[in-house]
Amino acid sequence: MKVFLNKTEINIFKGARISELVLAYSERSYKMLKSGKLCVYDRFGNLTETDGPVYEGQVFFLKRAE
């Protein structure tokens, strides 16, 4: 399925979670996410936990943690 992270289209398996989406996007970003340096936000600007599910067509953004 196609999901968008930082405006990049990522092709990922159905049933994937946020952490796996970020891993598919970039291993470096994944490590920063795991260490708390980055956070994931949905298209409404809400913070999303890394264990949240991901669905076709969803849009997410990585941002530096505050």
Add this chain to the structure above:
Amino acid sequence: MTKAHYKFYLQHTFMKLKAFFLFAVVFALFSLGNHTVAQKHRKTTEIIIMHTNDMHSKIDNFGKLAYLADSLRKMHKYVFLVAAGDNFTGNPIVDMYPDMGYPMIDLMNMLKFDVTAIGNHEFDMGQELQNKRREQANFPYISCNIDASKAIVKQPEPYVILKAGKIKIPFLAIIQLGENGLPDSHPSRLEGITFTDGLTKASEYVWLKEKYGMLIGLTHLGVELDEPLAKAYPQFDVIIGGHSHTTMTKPMMVNGVMIVQTGSGLKNVGITTLQVTKGKITDRKYELVPLAGIKGTKPEVQAVIDKYNSNEEMSRVVAYAERAFENEEELGCMMTDAITARMKIDFAFQNGGGIRIPTLPQGNIMLKDIFRLDPFGNQVVTFKMTYDEIKSLICNAYNREKSLDMVPSGMTYTVTVNSEGLCSDVEMKDLSGKLLDESKTYTVGVNSYISASYKFNHTDPGTTNYNTTAQTLLDYLAEVKKVNYAGVKRVFEKK
């Protein structure tokens, strides 16, 4: 005026005055009474709803939640505690408890939860166990778009009415469905249950707003569906959401509906405060409270958490190793055999980095050994793959570290390494020693880490059955009871 006339005049005037005085008193009393009634009608009732969602068996913060709930219950007359689904799956202490899930409901009962929505992970334990947990619970499980009339699981009520004095507050629950029309759980656990699209089903319950003057959604839809729900049904005053693990520090306002959600894993609790005047909600406030910031804990709840966390259950024997596992390859072969056996597929692969212990001694294999071996909670993902695509997986995996990586089930393989130390070819054979048919398409299982992180060719995007690799291994070991992988070798390289 004569004396008689004067006397009559005085008496008459006095009577009129008396009548007037009586009238004035009655009028005053009546007005006062009316004013009191008017005041009563104008009186505002404050209602506190504490809510959490997607706790996923995480119990460590229950003591703090209890402390906070008790504090609020002492200060406020009407306090409710509700959950928006997915109370299970995510902590072996709860999920692998001999009576699966028991600790979670035990703790939710101690905290006097008022209601929970049914989430997709409520089905993970199977329908019979869900019934058992629901019998254990002192609070109802609700969902309006589940028809379990032909299933083992008990039919849930669509909504519940919680009472705050004379005020009645309906909570309507809705569960999310995937593209296949089912919630995200293994289809085998949903047999006999019919699900209806929640956004459509909600239309059958908007009468609750008319009847009770207010309507709270307790949804397990995810914020992407809470938003259109709010747009379609402004009758909702508040949507307390779950499923998407969204942490809202402030509420989302959509079409006049307040949408809230608190993340996952009981890291936070939401406190939604309603002001109700003349039977209608006149004000709504939401606050996200991180439980890490709560310094107090309720001792009796903490004692129960500590008892569960003492890990006695983790020493439960799950199988017997007839011979010791001497290396990661032998362990990896057991992990992948579990996948091919349980999922009845052609091949499976395990990355070396995901085999987290180097050896396992002969003797009893305990539950904790499995979670030491495979602690990540990765899901099993299956792909339909061609011969060349499987080669690309093995070859690209080799090239990551210039060493053998993928441990297989269902085949052996030999990597040919070129002068630069990179994989140039892979020869694959089935377990009888025959070369694999290059024209066939195979079903291959890997973990979700490989699916997301490894670059390999695959037209099929892959799909998960929502089982973790650890759970798959446990199910396999429960079936075979004894294992012996001494000397098993399935990966080779040649230069």
